[in-house]
Amino acid sequence: MDHDDALLTLVLAGGPLAPRRALLAATGSAAAAVAAGSAAWKAHGCTPPQCAALGRPDPARQARARQWLAAPDRHLLPLHAPATPPVLRTLPEAPLALFAAGDPVLTWQPAVAVVGSRSPTPTGRALAARFSAHFARAGLAVVSGLAAGIDAAAHAATLDAGGTTVAVIGTGPDQAYPAGHRTLQARIAHQGVVLSEYPPGTPARPGQFPARNRLVAGLALATVVIEAAHRSGALITARLAAEAGREVCAVPGSVLNPRSQGCHRLIREGAALVEGPDEVLALLAPVLAHHLPALRKQLAAPTEQAAPATLPAGWADNPHYQCLWRALDHDPTGMDSLIARCGLTAPEVSSMLLAMELAGIVVSVHGRYCRRP
Template sequence: MEKREYMLLALSHINRVGRTVLRAARKLDEAVDFSRCSVQDIQKMLAVSPKVAEKIRMEFSLRDAVSRVQRWQAEGIGLLTQCSSEYPALLREIPDPPEVLYIIGNKTLLHQPSFAIIGTRKPTAYGKTVARQMARELAERGVTIVSGMARGIDGEAHRGALAGGGSTIAVLGCGVNIVYPPENRALAMEIRQKGLIVSEYPPGMEPQRGFFPERNRIISGLSQGVLVVEAASRSGSLITADLAIDQGRDVFAIPGSIHSPKSAGSHWLIQQGAKLTQTIQDILNEYPMLVSGVNKSVACTDDHGLLSLTPEEEIVLAAVGWEAVSYEEILCRTSFSSSYLHYLLLSLQVKQQVIQLPGPAFVRIKNRNDV
């Protein structure tokens, strides 16, 4: 780290010093030891009030900043400032990027093709399945999945990416060494080992209500686009979607039941212009370069390049005819439970083997193997 970065770090640990002050400090021609400056000089350099300038003069310490960095490095925690060439280019483009990023894990993921998957903290079984399936399919193609490691859809997105042998980035509303929610401890450990954890809040900082809306701009800022799986009409996911639009990112949404309040927000996004998404191809069609230069092969493909099916999926596919078959009829023709059949049918839709019709009913899709 260079001296200017230590300067920014020292400032960031002073109460009442926010991103505006840090941005002004970063734009200075050289690093400044504010503890040796007069209040008037600090006011001129950072455009702060006399009271804040005095606080900076009294509390600024480059020595403490160096000590913090050494302690964090020993714990496996790194940091990036906007002065660093390793700071993610996509995030630098947004209107209000964080001046300091704390990280644990593989920081090279900050420069890989990435896509955000977000949604409600209280999803339906349908929402969980879709989130995990979408994340897995994208991860298998070399796309890094970004989410917030919250309960519900976020956690399923991370798990899907890891299950697909891919990478994932978790953006936290607390310090990178704090696990929140606590039940995601095992998931957090796996992301540390196989992915990346990111936060703009210093290590040890406990989660606070106001931190989560702020961290949402980083989730969308690190991503080429954002997929909303399930969101109620007053969901925090809609905040992220709005931020994504402000940042010039595309928004995609998974449709759900018209009777489900958990999909009301998703449907509203679609009405406002978000792309209705049924398979990952709906996403990839918008980004021909998203998987360019990365792993385009999918481990679970057959000799014809189509997604291979599990034995259970083969059974369900055989029960679905070339004419519409009701869900109840498929249930009668197979020995699976209703919840598991629902999962298998969804998987077959993602693999573009069947489509769902009103009713609900299902029908097979003719592909080149059937010609």
């Protein structure tokens, strides 16, 4: 059995993650884990149904998963694959692998999670769109769970702004939940990436959505909550983000709005009170500096014989990007000089430079920046 088939067998075995993760760690590869036999499976804590599934894989489920993976831009990403973002590997309950529809490299882009109520007020929906579009223009990806309400507004606004959005869903990658989001999910798969730890054919089940939230929180450097009741999935995501050492931000609302009670509770418990997206960017500036070296290594590519760098059309009408582009030279320039030339804040310049690096038009040389040669 080759590695891909073995990994698929491990994933389709289902059940608790811990025994399969222990088995994989002990044997060193998916193929060795599946070949280890029932005694080894039991010794590492696999349940009887898991042992049965490892010994006799369901041919129908295997065929359905392979058929889904055979289509263009479909992937099964092992946890330690180069295309899998390292932020996920630090999660206590990291999945064995992820099914991905779209470009998995986009999951490396520094991201902010935007989550909230499934039935937001018009103001809440507008705030989600405003924050998400701003993050997109700053070069950050926006992660959410493709649920109704705030999630959908965040995804759609990011796409409309020409940004990258990552949807983590609680069903199989071939399912849409709610069903009305099928078009949006297809759009995200085309322009961003849709992730699921559940194999194709897996329907919506209640317990899968809280589990999905740990991946939303884990993929993002910060989680922003916009409208959430006292008991909501958004608060679960915020708690998981805090436990994973990520920033948690909450947007306050009216004391008369029951959908703001969860945000106010988060603020009382220590979440950052944010009134605008720039405040989130300011909080993230030190975190981004820490993650940039690994990101640059992942995105590095030869530039010889490349076309001359030009400002993309989406930024050509943005005066801030125009100013920063004019301030950049073919010789590396320090951040302080760029800030002085543009009259912008450090978080603004940092996020814009990151976006330009991701677009391939700016390179960093020992902490100084220049246009790509």
